[in-house]
Structure formats: C-alpha cells, structure tokens
Amino acid sequence: MTLRLLSWNVRGLNNPWKRVVYKNLLKEWKCDIVCFQESKVSSCNVAFVRNLWGSPFIDWAALVAMQTSGGVLLIWDKRVFEKLDVIVGQFSVSVLLRGVVDDFVWACTGVYDPNNNG
Template identity: 50%
Template structure:
C-alpha cells in the first residue's frame, strides 16, 4: 500500500516553510507527495531537494498563474514508476505503478 500526501501549502517561497514540510515528510515517509498553492513559477531540483531530501525523487510541476496557484507532484522512484503524465492549465496528473509490481495507482 502506498502513502500519498496531498497538501495545500499556501506558498513555498519561505525557506522556513520548506524546512517544516521537509521535517514532516521525513516523519511521515510518503511515497507520493502533491503540494498545491506553491505560488512558485518555476520549480527546480534545488527547491525539490529542499522540500524532500530523498535522492531518488522525481517530480512534475505546474507554475502559478497570477497571485495564486502552482502544483508540484513528487514521488520516490524506488517505490513507484511514472507510467503516464498530464500537465493541464489547472492540474497535474500522473498514473503510477509500483516498482516490481504490476499494480497501478
């Protein structure tokens, strides 16, 4: 069974907030993380690594439009493999399968 975390973070511009999220991810140990309302236009590896310290992370994102929005979807590649992806005007979607398993999420 996979642990999926979805969270409205109300902005990732502040380093302290990213550290707080990082500490919670370390405690909860999710397989897939979706953060909404990032309020970031661009999400590079440095931002992702400051949120989730897993070296096997992959991600998709949708930058913000106007004063709100922004989505980042991250996953641990040791546990799930991305099968399909779609980044729309207001959404980010992925189809995953468990690594070493035929089941899809």
C-alpha cells in the same frame, strides 16, 4: 503494498522557513507520494525538489503558479513508483505511475482551482 500519500494545501513553498517545516514533516511522515496544492512556485528544478523531499530518489511533476497564486507539485519516491506519463492542464497535473513492486498502474492528479471573487 500500503500507499502513503499526502495531499496538502501548503499556501506557498516560496517561504524558506515554511520549506524547512515541510521538509522536516515529510522526513517524519515517510510518504511515498506528496501533492502540494497552492505551491505558489513559479518555477521548479531538481535542486529545489530534492531539497524539499530530502532524498535523491525522487521524481516530480509540476503545474507552476501564475504570478502569486496556484501551482501544484507532485513528488514521489522513484524506488516505489515509475513515471509512465505526465499531463499538465490549466489547473491540474496528472501522472501515470506504475508500482515498482507490484506493476500496478494508476493515475495521480493534483488540482488547484483558483477562487474568483469577481
């Protein structure tokens, strides 16, 4: 199996115009798993994630943003990967996944590290 993974610092999913662009690109690129860093989203729900991915066959895990910075959103195709476990840290979200076709177990981690200019 060839893994199609995208890791992208999007600098905000709050903007509806940006989300349209991201959704169209995801449709074109046909990824199996996507990691959005610096999502700046303070809450995620299934409607938000499905709208972004454009398919009902998704699962996801998120580290929500603190105020207007940070945030990590991992989204994957449930027909390709099965979620075994999720760990959300202060600056990361990790998902233990199993390949549906090959039973290969692996961890995917998305990280956001805030810049402290102080």
